[in-house]
Amino acid sequence: GNSVTQMEGPVTLSEEAFLTINCTYTATGYPSLFWYVQYPGEGLQLLLKATKADDKGSNKGFEATYRKETTSFHLEKGSVQVSDSAVYFCALRGGSARQLTFGSGTQLTVLP
Amino acid sequence: ETGVTQTPRHLVMGMTNKKSLKCEQHLGHNAMYWYKQSAKKPLELMFVYSLEERVENNSVPSRFSPECPNSSHLFLHLHTLQPEDSALYLCASSRLASGGAGTGELFFGEGSRLTVL
Numbered sequence: 001g002n003s004v005t006q007m008e009g010p011v012t013l014s015e016e017a018f019l020t021i022n023c024t025y026t027a028t029g030y031p032s033l034f035w036y037v038q039y040p041g042e043g044l045q046l047l048l049k050a051t052k053a054d055d056k057g058s059n060k061g062f063e064a065t066y067r068k069e070t071t072s073f074h075l076e077k078g079s080v081q082v083s084d085s086a087v088y089f090c091a092l093r094g095g096s097a098r099q100l101t102f103g104s105g106t107q108l109t110v111l112p
Numbered sequence: 113e114t115g116v117t118q119t120p121r122h123l124v125m126g127m128t129n130k131k132s133l134k135c136e137q138h139l140g141h142n143a144m145y146w147y148k149q150s151a152k153k154p155l156e157l158m159f160v161y162s163l164e165e166r167v168e169n170n171s172v173p174s175r176f177s178p179e180c181p182n183s184s185h186l187f188l189h190l191h192t193l194q195p196e197d198s199a200l201y202l203c204a205s206s207r208l209a210s211g212g213a214g215t216g217e218l219f220f221g222e223g224s225r226l227t228v229l
Contacts (some may be wrong), residue, residue, distance in 0.1 A: 099168065
């Protein structure tokens, strides 16, 4: 079956530091890959996505590249802000599946 | 109005109570979902409704009973819950492409925080 593995948190960074959150997956076929973000007290929001190998999703300074050879979709940002503090979820949708499979989430705290 | 609205935001109930969680979406989507979010665990998909028909039930105990009266509304009826059922329950919706496949993006509500005493 499909599964997603994310690096465990929590991750604590200073403002303007470089961020990487690792995500690897197991899936049959050619899944679509997603990063969702959950700010405190809110539901999940789509941050970015990629639907085929070598695609790069980007939004709000965050980027992730769909690497089929390493089955990875690592999230990166060059300079984090305090407002980026949230929980980040990697997810995939395999083939004709209706639903997403999520990772366990990574808590990010950015200090001023 | 926000896209997906959940009520109540917080609920405390005893193990013998009966309560319901409500979800409403204003996005014109035709699929709705219930997820359970517990600390330090992946989101658990509970139920999926596609065009108001339940298409997924991931081995959820019968003390959770979903209802989807139309494409805009989804309920989760709760009865005789256990303390380990305490969690954040998230509703989501999406648009299905022809053939029933998902288009990928889920739109989530803010969740209902449930505490079972």
